[in-house]
Amino acid sequence: MRNRKSNNDSPAGASQRQLRVGELIRHAMAEMLTRGDIHDPVIESHMITIPEVRMTADLKLATIYVMPLGGKDVNAVIAALNDNKRFLRGEIAHRVNLKFAPDIRFRADERFDEAERIEKLLRTPEVRRDIEKDGAADE
Incomplete structure (x- = not known):
């Protein structure tokens, strides 16, 4: 079983x-x-x-x-x-x-609040820098 x-x-x-x-x-x-x-x-x-x-x-x-x-x-x-x-x-x-x-x-329903929180995190300078660094490494 x-x-x-x-x-x-x-x-x-x-x-x-x-x-x-x-x-x-x-x-x-x-x-x-x-x-x-x-x-x-x-x-x-x-x-x-x-x-x-x-x-x-x-x-x-x-x-x-x-x-x-x-x-x-x-x-x-x-x-x-x-x-x-x-x-x-x-x-x-x-x-x-x-x-x-x-x-x-x-x-x-707190999904909208959570999505907004994640969106704000993605716009922070530290995360943007890491994303751009990863994008340059992929090329």
């Missing part, structure tokens, strides 16, 4: 089923946000992106990554989504055909 690595929150180690269920939940959430099904003033006043949903191996927990347009009021948006968690979980259960509705949690 093969030894399978249990990787709860990593898309790289996710099974096809985890990825498929995560994508179904992502679509359901996006549809609810687009249609205005969530009646909360904070959520209604923001354009919210759901770039990813990660499922645990047992499909009992969905971590939903969110980012409001422009990255403003992230904490307020996550708090509003958490306030509506019971409704959202019920809607997800209704829209996605699963045996059990997963628990849901919301997290800020």
Whole structure:
């Protein structure tokens, strides 16, 4: 029997089923946000992106990554989504055909911040010098 690595929150180690269920939940959430099904003033006043949903191996927990347009009021948006968690979980259960509705949690998507940090690092004089030195050595 093969030894399978249990990787709860990593898309790289996710099974096809985890990825498929995560994508179904992502679509359901996006549809609810687009249609205005969530009646909360904070959520209604923001354009919210759901770039990813990660499922645990047992499909009992969905971590939903969110980012409001422009990255403003992230904490307020996550708090509003958490306030509506019971409704959202019920809607997800209704829209996605699963045996059990997963628990849901919301997290800020920090990929954009990380990409910006890396971009700034690449523009520093030390890194530019090293890149140019490596480029000259390759020729």
